[in-house]
Amino acid sequence: MKGLVSKRSDLFVHTSKSMKKTLSLLVALLCTTIVISMKQEELTLPEKVRIEIMSSIDSMQTTLSSFEKGVKQQVNTTLLKYQFAQVRASYKQFEWFLAHIDPEAVQLINGPPLPRLDESIPSIMEIEPEGLQVMEEILNEDVIDYPALTYNIQKLKQHIVDAKSMIQSVALSDRIILEAVRNNIMRIGTLGISGFDTPGFSDALKESAISWESAGKALSYYAPLFQRTSKIQSDSLKLLLRKGKNMLSASRSFDAFDRWGFTKDYVNPVYALIGSLHIQSGIEINTEVSRKNRIIQYEVPTLYHTSTYDPYGYARNKHERPSEEKIVLGAMLFRSNALSKSGSMSCATCHDPQHAFMDGHAKSPGSVPHSFTDRNTPGLLNVALSPRYFHDSRTTYLEEQIEHVVSSSIEFNTDYFEIAQRLSQDVKIVDAFKSAYPSESGRINATTISSALSAYVRSLISFETPVDSVLRGEKSTLLAGKNLQKVKNGFNLFMGKAACGTCHFPPTFSGLVPPHFTDMESEVLGVPTHPTSKKIDPDLGKGGIYKYKSPIYAHAFKTPGLRNVRLTAPYMHNGAYKTLEEVMDFYNRGGGIGLGIDVPNQTLPSDKLNLTKQEISDIIAFMKALAENPKY
Amino acid sequence: MNFIYGFLLLMLAGGTAMSQQIFPALDTNFNAKTIIVPPSPLQSKLVFVGGKDTVIGINGQKQLAKQWHDFIGYTPINLQAPNDSAYITINHEMRVKDDILGDGGGMTVFKVKKTSTGDYIVNGGYRNVDFTAVGNTLANCGGISARNGRIWTAEEWVQTSNKDINVGLVPVEGKDTVFAAYGKGVGQATAPGLGIRDTNDWTIPTGASFAGRSIKKFQNFNWLVEIDPAQAKATRKMYNWGRFEHEGGVVMPDDKTVYLTDDAQPAVFFKFVANQPGNFNEGQLFAYKQSVDGNSGTWLPLENSLDSMLSIRAVALKKGATMFTRHEWITDVNGKVYITETGRDNSGTSFKDGLKTGGKLAKHLWDRDVYTGPFSDSIMKTKDTVIIDYYGRVLEFDPATNKMSVFLEGGKAANYATNKVHLSNPDGIVSWNLNGKNYLVIQEDLNGRSKGRVGNPDIDGSGNNICEMYVLDMSKSNPTLDDLRRLLITPNGAEVTGAIPTPDGKAMFINSQHPSSGSTGDFGNSCTMLLTGLDKYVTSVFEDPSFEEYQGFQVYPNPATRTLYFNEQSDVSIYTIGGQRVKVAWNTDRVDISELVPGTYFVQNIRGDVQKIIIQ
Structure with missing residues (x-):
């Protein structure tokens, strides 16, 4: 019975006294197996996996030192690039594990090649980028900066040593291995296939194949346990893992890879099967180890399900729970003009529920005559899945975001004292507060007002577009035939040639970075004041925020989600573009730089995308399919 | 593929049931x-x-209290009976315009009185500390709470222009909205006029050094500011x-010497020595210079001019x-001074300019220098000084x-596998005398x-802290990280700042910025909490578990x-009484139950031995 299975979890599954009796016969029958497998029993499965990971790290140290020698001797560029590819390949063998144990270490080893600010220090201090992607960019230059490469190699060597000691000492369990493998499936499906971490010549799909296979190998240790758990599921998992790997390694070109099919047929089913087999096997899941509030619910089959996400994972009070009463009250407040001093404005004035929670204006009319908001009003679908609010990322919680609207002189122009006074005139609202906040005796104050409004906005989480249905493996009447083909092509371009997916990460198609969903990215695009202008919009965005006041963030804006983008024209932070066609044209030309604007810190690659009219039309078809009309 | 998901969803429901089956059946024979x-x-x-609480502001008007509580000061009302009653002062690390409480950051003061049971009650209301006479403050973070009750508040994040100090956001109900307070969020720089509104040149008032001299308004920030808690007024x-980037300081028992910490990189360790005890307007400021071997040092006198x-x-x-690298809080025990040096992951070129102008790297940092220290790689010697410092440390100055x-080097304790002690980026530090x-x-x-x-928590099952x-x-003697004991004093691992014990050590005031107790009322607000019962608590914290002679599974709570x-x-x-498995831990001699709500549970080990646990 034991033997091939992890000693620990197996024992745990079968310590029940009553079950022991029933199992004793089985155990006797399986004695032979035990004897045969005694030798393998010496190590637990996680320990076996650890040995493999440690040996992959050793191999990265070897490839790195070859590369270092190459750099020292300044060998020819082709050889140097080959050596570098070996370094990356060896890294991809254990990335799946390191990314789970220490996500920040992955940022140091293979983070984006862009400077950022040290937010822990009470002044503006830049952190220079480092790691593999920086090295790849250096290697991509016509003249290679060898000292810079050497400098990066030195730092990388230290990070590898740190990672090694971390992995050597971390207490492992079956659960951690399974979670890490499962997360890696999603990492490949949302990031790997878009080439988000290969800014130069590296082959994103081949690397994804290595990553897929390495994590799959760790999973193979659990095959006997999974076989006993559910033969059908275990068999299909094995088959899908093999076929998925083959699909990645058989890819002939980056642009031609069928990402839609890969997501639908391999990524999502494999993710679901690992979760299902894990739970059924009796191995504990994360909620049994710590009861912390989590954004991703492990029990849900895919990331394309609504119930996967708990928006309270982003709340100021992560232990607060929503209630029907809070949401009902929040919906009332959302539509109440009593929130504004002028009495003429509610949240719904700009975030119109009939209009995908925005208003169709480039900039929304304010409560003061002839005034306008500074920026375009965003839609609210899934907006609660974010650790940052406003185009300039200035607040951390939805509760704070609301306060900014309350105090803004061109929006509500008031404070919570006044709002509470006005609200307490309305008997219906007073009653709604009483039923929503009984432990607070229905007190109307800043806390309860923002709690209710947040509960309402957090109820607007939905992953029920036709795209979600089809990627979950369901049939969709809305997405079939010719249209389905167009949307597929569009998704493949979006995640491939057009590189949209390297910033608008699936499945939210926003700057929310999977698979941990704790970071929200901003980008510098160089958006002009209006479509025909050659001048950058003077709005500094994130770079205008006191704490981010650095040239690196000048004109940086949060990457918005694209769900319901069909309904939220005009586009960009300033509403400069009226149609998706105009937006696509902007990107196709290489953003601000492509338009001839000087944008020294543009983070959008300035290369032309060379998308054809047909391709643009397919991408737009895909974006338009990302629409739904949830119940509000 | 559709059938798979339907099937899976079914199995998931079944999966939960199956986990429950593996719990030992609670048969009646079970003893x-x-x-x-x-x-x-x-x-x-x-x-x-x-x-939430109302503060009396300038001209007696009321306003809800500012937030982002940080430092706490304790000022005995009667020095002969320092535990009986005191003024408690709270820093607000904010940046707002406020007609009632004053622009910028600020402080709140209130009186507490000890009851016969050892509890403290708030006596009277909350008052806003008026900073008008000293030209307001910004981002009040740390401070000094002297033995005799004198209080200084420290301003962090050096302001570089009048434009910088002028930005901020409108305060709403004593709001919690972040602003430019370091580390806690952001402000809206594009909205001028919402921070410090008066940006006229500032003339230093009488009562302070360099009185009568005029400085730019932004230069009037980033000093230590003395306040008078009884009058609820800043004095100088x-x-x-x-x-500089003031984080705090400590006034030594001679009432003349003050050590000051600098939260910057590079940071300098400063000392001020007053000519007369208690009169800090006259004296000499020094900077610390360590000897090359690190075993001694000298104090460099600094020119006492406003420009300097x-x-x-x-x-x-x-x-x-x-x-040094980012000095945070400072305290003294038995004549020695302890400083938290919080560290910075990668110094980049921060030390380069300092080295150029004549600064010397502290010995323990030089040892960590990637390029020139003992651990450096020979080929990199030409590069700038770069210090990799993930964990920081506690320093001791004699x-x-x-x-x-180095008193305690940050990092992983030797016995981390069992005690899960990993000291990282120490920030607050305070001495605490209890029962001698x-x-x-x-x-x-x-x-x-x-x-x-x-x-x-997902990796090592540690709590939510x-x-x-x-x-x-x-x-x-010669303490190590294994001698550290974790204080578990707030529900749900709320972040804690500004701990200060009462003189007898039996009670402690702490600030908690995210006290998420689950009730709606106070969530997300910055709270000042009072802890009592510390005598028994501390005894328990240092208590080792004891077990009976017999073999077999034993649990000691x-x-x-x-x-x-x-x-x-x-x-x-661990299972609930209903048989649901709620906690699993591998290969450990202890398990954290702080997350379990009171009730009856069963603990089972790998051999199937079970004990019943009643958490009260």
């Missing part, structure tokens, strides 16, 4: 020993809630203590002052020998989560640390 876990001896209550900015004070760090570095040395024993309380404020700094709070028994200890390395799982 589990019952272990009682009493409630923690620690009691806590809220004494001041930002955004300490222009002769230098302008305005850029005092540069002046000190030019004279050859020693460079005024008798002028020796600055000295302790140090050390609080973390993490710079990052990588490199093992945060106990990741992001920033731990530790206590160290100072009677221990520690109600203070909310930990169950086992008599052997075990794999254990």
